[in-house]
Amino acid sequence: MAEIKKANGLIDWLDQRLAVRSLTKVLMTEYWIPKNINFLWAMGVLLLVLFSMLFISGLFLLMYYKPDVNLAFDSVNYTIMTEVAYGWLWRNIHAVSASMVFLIIYIHMFVGIYYGSYKQGREMIWITGMLLFVLFSAEAFSGYMLPWGQMSYWAAVVITNLFGGIPFIGPDIVEWIRGDYSVADATLTRFFMLHVCLLPVLIMAVIAIHFYSLRIPHVNNAEGEKLDFEAEAQKYLEGKKKESKVIPFWPAFLSKDIFVIFVFLALFFYLACFNFNFALDPINFDPANNLKTPAHIYPEWYFLWSYEVLRGFFFSSSFGLAMFGLANVIFFILPFLDRSPVVAPAHKRPAFFAWFAVLLIDMIVLTIYGKLPPEGINVWIGCIASSVFIALFIILPLITKNEKAGGNQ
Amino acid sequence: MNKRRDFIGMALGGGAALGAAASLVAMKRTWDPLPNVVSAGFTTVDISSLQEGEMMTVEWRKKPVYILRMAKNDADAQNFLGKRNFQIGDAIYTIGIQVCTHLGCIPGYDANKKEFLCACHGGRFNSSGINAPGTPPPKPMTIPPFKILEDGKKILLGEAGEEYNQLSDKE
Numbered sequence: 237m238a239e240i241k242k243a244n245g246l247i248d249w250l251d252q253r254l255a256v257r258s259l260t261k262v263l264m265t266e267y268w269i270p271k272n273i274n275f276l277w278a279m280g281v282l283l284l285v286l287f288s289m290l291f292i293s294g295l296f297l298l299m300y301y302k303p304d305v306n307l308a309f310d311s312v313n314y315t316i317m318t319e320v321a322y323g324w325l326w327r328n329i330h331a332v333s334a335s336m337v338f339l340i341i342y343i344h345m346f347v348g349i350y351y352g353s354y355k356q357g358r359e360m361i362w363i364t365g366m367l368l369f370v371l372f373s374a375e376a377f378s379g380y381m382l383p384w385g386q387m388s389y390w391a392a393v394v395i396t397n398l399f400g401g402i403p404f405i406g407p408d409i410v411e412w413i414r415g416d417y418s419v420a421d422a423t424l425t426r427f428f429m430l431h432v433c434l435l436p437v438l439i440m441a442v443i444a445i446h447f448y449s450l451r452i453p454h455v456n457n458a459e460g461e462k463l464d465f466e467a468e469a470q471k472y473l474e475g476k477k478k479e480s481k482v483i484p485f486w487p488a489f490l491s492k493d494i495f496v497i498f499v500f501l502a503l504f505f506y507l508a509c510f511n512f513n514f515a516l517d518p519i520n521f522d523p524a525n526n527l528k529t530p531a532h533i534y535p536e537w538y539f540l541w542s543y544e545v546l547r548g549f550f551f552s553s554s555f556g557l558a559m560f561g562l563a564n565v566i567f568f569i570l571p572f573l574d575r576s577p578v579v580a581p582a583h584k585r586p587a588f589f590a591w592f593a594v595l596l597i598d599m600i601v602l603t604i605y606g607k608l609p610p611e612g613i614n615v616w617i618g619c620i621a622s623s624v625f626i627a628l629f630i631i632l633p634l635i636t637k638n639e640k641a642g643g644n645q
Numbered sequence: 646m647n648k649r650r651d652f653i654g655m656a657l658g659g660g661a662a663l664g665a666a667a668s669l670v671a672m673k674r675t676w677d678p679l680p681n682v683v684s685a686g687f688t689t690v691d692i693s694s695l696q697e698g699e700m701m702t703v704e705w706r707k708k709p710v711y712i713l714r715m716a717k718n719d720a721d722a723q724n725f726l727g728k729r730n731f732q733i734g735d736a737i738y739t740i741g742i743q744v745c746t747h748l749g750c751i752p753g754y755d756a757n758k759k760e761f762l763c764a765c766h767g768g769r770f771n772s773s774g775i776n777a778p779g780t781p782p783p784k785p786m787t788i789p790p791f792k793i794l795e796d797g798k799k800i801l802l803g804e805a806g807e808e809y810n811q812l813s814d815k816e
Contacts, residue, residue: 394750
């Protein structure tokens with residue numbers, strides 16, 4: 237039992253019992269961030285804001301949503317959209333955030349790749365980040381089913397059917413996942429559970445691990461410079477703030493991040509209030525019909541690149557399925573495919589820069605062709621772009637192995 | 646002393662392992678289709694009004710099943726007789742689950758071209774439900790178990806009858 241004295245205020249009272257002063261130091265005022273970073277390092281905090289908005293808007297939607305095949309569609313499109321005061325706002329915020337969260341995740345990922353923030357001690361940051369990407373993908377897919385429109389239903393049919401590609405037990409797995417011979421009420425209710433409870437809990441847990449994984453290796457910077465964080469922090473604490481290469485997370489770093497958040501929120505609420513249709517597929521305003529397939533089935537924009545890998549290898553659907561599986565996990569081992577010890581922005585690593593540019597362009601091409609119907613020349617472009625995507629990860633170790641260390645350090 | 650303590654540790658570990666295994670079984674079983682879903686798998690269809698070259702689609706286990714009375718000028722009617730097509734009197738019928746074997750969309754039937762076309766990814770099947778080479782579907786459409794009733798007036802889906810058992814392309 238610690239010695240408890242008469243407190244001279246609320247903070248002191250709490251500090252004696254919960255050590256709030258040390259906690260604030262550890263998490264905020266003495267958590268050190270390099271000065272040498274730009275606005276691209278604000279994406280993480282932006283994602284936290286978006287996740288919070290998804291969570292809160294989700295809570296309000298959950299009060300009126302009914303997870304039942306006969307009630308779901310109207311509970312969203314009639315009750316929430318027309319009867320609930322501001323229901324339309326919660327839905328638009330939820331839909332637009334779901335779309336934007338993937339845009340920012342992709343920027344966050346490619347910033348990490350560009351600046352080499354996934355290696356030399358930062359592997360766990362990258363791996364937990366990828367785990368979050370997979371969890372967000374599962375969260376997006378399970379949520380997409382809930383309004384029970386045509387696209388909800390047929391996306392669920394196609395995605396659950398993918399498990400049929402597993403050798404021997406495939407068809408049984410599909411029935412087991414669905415809880416029925418086809419996508420039905422049992423499927424809706426279990427995915428509802430995943431979307432509103434299990435996956436959000438897992439996401440929050442992995443976000444905590446993702447934050448913790450930053451503590452030891454610290455945040456990377458725009459030059460890939462190795463900093464002695466203890467020495468630099470010491471300078472800052474001694475009052476040599478100009479000389480020190482680091483700043484505290486709070487208030488210095490977050491103050492600039494908050495500015496970025498507000499710029500983003502201005503754009504976000506313009507979209508949520510005046511231009512929300514990009515996040516809501518028109519086909520999903522038809523109620524689900526298990527006997528009528530829409531003319532074209534395609535996922536939301538953020539899954540198009542991997543969808544194109546799935547169907548790009550048109551000559552063999554099993555091979556396409558295997559490559560689709562590979563494409564979704566290959567990023568996990570990126571830190572181990574890059575054999576170079578150099579941590580530097582891509583523009584200082586010529587071979588890697590070319591690789592990065594090709595990867596970015598290829599993923600944009602895959603995304604465009606994932607939306608187009610597979611006819612004529614599209615089939616071949618999709619096939620070539622899918623092959624390039626897989627090939628990029630095969631050649632990465634070869635082009636990074638001979639990279640000269642130093643020269644830019 | 647240590648041996649006795651080891652026993653307590655092992656007993657705890659063993660008990661926990663058993664409990665975890667039992668929990669996994671329970672979780673797996675909870676996700677299984679319900680008994681009423683499994684047992685509600687029988688549908689009777691009246692095919693007596695079906696004209697030559699005409700196709701009907703019925704719902705069975707929430708999936709569409711096509712029944713096609715094949716046209717006289719359809720060469721595939723004879724080609725796949727006994728494999729995927731069967732005879733009732735002098736009419737040849739073919740039957741299948743109208744679900745594309747590529748990714749599960751529903752192909753439409755074009756009576757003029759005598760082929761199924763799947764709008765999702767361009768899969769094609771001939772009138773007997775066999776996938777066209779070079780299109781995405783990896784295998785022919787599945788033939789559901791069926792039984793012919795009342796001298797060929799009706800078909801019962803869900804139960805394997807004699808004609809079904811004689812077909813050679815049941816997977």
